[in-house]
Amino acid sequence: MVLNMNEAPLFAMDKGCFAYRGDDVLKYIDLRLAPGRFYGLIGPNGSGKSTLLDLLTATRCVRSGTLHFQGRPMGGYSKKELARKIALVPQQFAMGFDFTVAEVVLMGRYPYIPRFGSPTVRDRDLVEDAMAKMQIQSLRHRLVTDLSGGEKQRVVVARALAQDTEVLVLDEATASLDIYHTIEIMHVIRTLVHEQGRTVIAAIHDLNLAAAFCDQVIVLQDGQLHKTGAVAEVLTSRLITDVFQVEPELQLALYPSLESPALKIPGPALTFHPSSAPMSAPLGSGWPTYLEFPIKGPICPPRLGKNSPPLTGGVGGG
Amino acid sequence: MSAKPPLTLLFLALFLILAIILATGMGFLSITPGEVVRVLWFKVWGGPLAEDMNPAFPFVILEVRLPRILTAAIVGGGLAMAGAVFQAILLNPLADPYTLGVSSGAAFGASLALVLAILGVAIPVFFSVPFFAFLGAMATLAAVFSLAASDGRFSSNTLILSGVIVAAILSAGIGFIQYLADEQVGVILFWLMGSLVGKTWSDVLVTALFVFPCLLVMLYFARDLNIMAFGGRTAETIGVDSRRVKKSLLVCASLMTAICVSVSGIIGFVGLIVPHLLRLVLGPDNRLLIPACFFGGAILLLTADTITRAWLPTELPIGILTSLIGGPFFCYIFRRKQLGVQ
Numbered sequence: 263m264v265l266n267m268n269e270a271p272l273f274a275m276d277k278g279c280f281a282y283r284g285d286d287v288l289k290y291i292d293l294r295l296a297p298g299r300f301y302g303l304i305g306p307n308g309s310g311k312s313t314l315l316d317l318l319t320a321t322r323c324v325r326s327g328t329l330h331f332q333g334r335p336m337g338g339y340s341k342k343e344l345a346r347k348i349a350l351v352p353q354q355f356a357m358g359f360d361f362t363v364a365e366v367v368l369m370g371r372y373p374y375i376p377r378f379g380s381p382t383v384r385d386r387d388l389v390e391d392a393m394a395k396m397q398i399q400s401l402r403h404r405l406v407t408d409l410s411g412g413e414k415q416r417v418v419v420a421r422a423l424a425q426d427t428e429v430l431v432l433d434e435a436t437a438s439l440d441i442y443h444t445i446e447i448m449h450v451i452r453t454l455v456h457e458q459g460r461t462v463i464a465a466i467h468d469l470n471l472a473a474a475f476c477d478q479v480i481v482l483q484d485g486q487l488h489k490t491g492a493v494a495e496v497l498t499s500r501l502i503t504d505v506f507q508v509e510p511e512l513q514l515a516l517y518p519s520l521e522s523p524a525l526k527i528p529g530p531a532l533t534f535h536p537s538s539a540p541m542s543a544p545l546g547s548g549w550p551t552y553l554e555f556p557i558k559g560p561i562c563p564p565r566l567g568k569n570s571p572p573l574t575g576g577v578g579g580g
Numbered sequence: 581m582s583a584k585p586p587l588t589l590l591f592l593a594l595f596l597i598l599a600i601i602l603a604t605g606m607g608f609l610s611i612t613p614g615e616v617v618r619v620l621w622f623k624v625w626g627g628p629l630a631e632d633m634n635p636a637f638p639f640v641i642l643e644v645r646l647p648r649i650l651t652a653a654i655v656g657g658g659l660a661m662a663g664a665v666f667q668a669i670l671l672n673p674l675a676d677p678y679t680l681g682v683s684s685g686a687a688f689g690a691s692l693a694l695v696l697a698i699l700g701v702a703i704p705v706f707f708s709v710p711f712f713a714f715l716g717a718m719a720t721l722a723a724v725f726s727l728a729a730s731d732g733r734f735s736s737n738t739l740i741l742s743g744v745i746v747a748a749i750l751s752a753g754i755g756f757i758q759y760l761a762d763e764q765v766g767v768i769l770f771w772l773m774g775s776l777v778g779k780t781w782s783d784v785l786v787t788a789l790f791v792f793p794c795l796l797v798m799l800y801f802a803r804d805l806n807i808m809a810f811g812g813r814t815a816e817t818i819g820v821d822s823r824r825v826k827k828s829l830l831v832c833a834s835l836m837t838a839i840c841v842s843v844s845g846i847i848g849f850v851g852l853i854v855p856h857l858l859r860l861v862l863g864p865d866n867r868l869l870i871p872a873c874f875f876g877g878a879i880l881l882l883t884a885d886t887i888t889r890a891w892l893p894t895e896l897p898i899g900i901l902t903s904l905i906g907g908p909f910f911c912y913i914f915r916r917k918q919l920g921v922q
Contacts, residue, residue: 320816348817349818350813361865362863370818372820373818377800
């Protein structure tokens with residue numbers, strides 16, 4: 263599948279099935295995920311993305327079939343053992359109690375600190391490092407309940423980074439963030455993959471984002487594996503029509519850079535234009551230069567029927 | 581963690597000891613704190629008791645007041661800790677020890693025992709009101725848990741809803757029993773209002789036997805409980821066995837509540853207010869909050885009980901007093917917090 267034959271898979275799922283209250287959510291999934299990649303998990307709402315992530319983070323178990331992580335069955339790991347290897351960034355952050363930002367990020371060190379022990383210097387360092395990466399050091403004494411949605415989400419990502427795991431699983435982690443922080447977080451995570459060899463599996467709704475940051479995409483449809491492979495091969499206009507039932511002319515409205523039959527990313531002809539993006543300072547140096555972030559100009563609201571007139575750049579749909 | 585936890589707890593413990601000594605001295609027969617300490621010292625280590633002391637003092641202190649005061653302290657502490665744990669597990673600041681219907685179960689059991697006595701059915705002393713109350717509470721818990729367990733995860737909503745359903749059914753049952761009791765319904769009503777009158781050393785022993793072991797279990801899981809604030813799914817990915825933690829703590833907190841209710845009747849507000857207030861002051865870290873709640877709840881209920889025992893012309897049921905004082909105070913705190921006053 264996505265894997266070279268000589269590479270040991272990180273995750274190996276064979277005929278993985280999951281049913282919830284009698285409904286089949288995932289059906290006979292065969293999946294091999296290699297270490298050191300950035301996987302994007304895409305698919306329509308209800309296609310089973312979150313459930314697949316639940317299986318990969320062991321918060322649910324396959325009903326039939328098998329799932330191995332690093333050659334061992336998922337059920338053979340203790341919770342703590344797994345928490346030192348796989349971290350999750352959930353979509354929503356519901357923290358009902360007034361912990362401070364620093365306390366929350368330190369909770370990421372839970373699987374390393376003995377029950378009645380205190381954090382070591384290394385724990386503190388990793389927490390500082392994670393807060394620095396998410397640029398939340400200045401918030402450290404603030405209560406998480408007082409933060410804005412975007413700030414909260416950065417705290418959660420920092421908490422997961424502090425967990426210092428080989429695998430990071432993101433469940434639409436940037437869905438509530440503005441474009442600046444979305445790109446910032448994705449960039450940090452991409453660095454983890456490409457510079458530290460970690461593996462990231464991210465459920466992403468925004469196909470532009472998936473195209474821009476992921477190495478590989480896993481496409482789910484109706485609980486089945488539709489396709490997996492490199493971004494450029496998989497993320498085609500055809501696929502979007504097949505999986506999301508969006509006609510090609512409508513795709514152009516939301517994804518102006520998308521040209522049939524295949525998405526133009528990544529390609530040598532594309533360059534990053536700092537002037538066209540609202541952010542430049544913190545991202546400037548490390549930003550991949552082959553990338554043109556596809557959002558330019560006004561975007562048409564997706565309130566479009568099949569018989570809408572062809573779109574011509576401006577704001578349509580009204 | 582804010583401030584210095586051991587220091588905070590030490591301060592609270594000293595405050596509780598002081599409150600116990602002062603409360604023991606107060607009442608119809610006024611005894612100075614010095615004399616209380618001397619009697620206690622004599623009781624524990626022996627030695628000469630001052631000859632000028634009223635010979636009734638040792639009896640009043642050791643056999644009348646101290647058992648009641650210690651029961652009040654342990655019940656108050658137990659209810660407050662149970663409240664803190666329920667709030668943390670159910671992720672709901674409005675939860676209290678009675679959220680899962682424990683109080684209704686205990687009330688039903690107690691009412692049943694009382695009405696049987698009223699109707700002339702002889703029950704052995706051992707199967708008295710507290711025993712029936714405890715049985716009622718445990719049966720209710722079993723019902724609530726089995727209702728809530730159907731979704732496999734003990735989600736907060738399912739638990740709270742199950743508690744509400746079971747409590748509603750039991751309320752109807754209590755109503756029926758009260759109807760049966762006819763003119764003597766006052767006995768049942770008075771029990772329901774809660775009271776610490778006439779508590780003995782065996783009450784102290786029984787409550788301590790449940791509350792302190794449960795306290796240890798709570799302290800053991802306190803750190804996991806902090807992580808559970810993220811919700812069960814995320815907590816599991818941080819390494820917490822959330823189902824095990826949830827089950828153990830629910831059982832502990834419920835046991836604690838059941839024993840407190842069966843000994844003292846239904847005492848409201850302690851389990852809601854104390855964790856809330858202490859969380860405002862000390863922060864939400866359960867490793868500090870839970871033991872602090874024990875001291876806080878103990879001090880509060882002890883004070884309230886001393887007020888009804890020693891100050892008021894007639895003994896008001898303690899449950900009424902805690903709600904009367906606690907309610908407005910809670911409003912005040914709530915309002916202040918809403919307005920953002922530090």
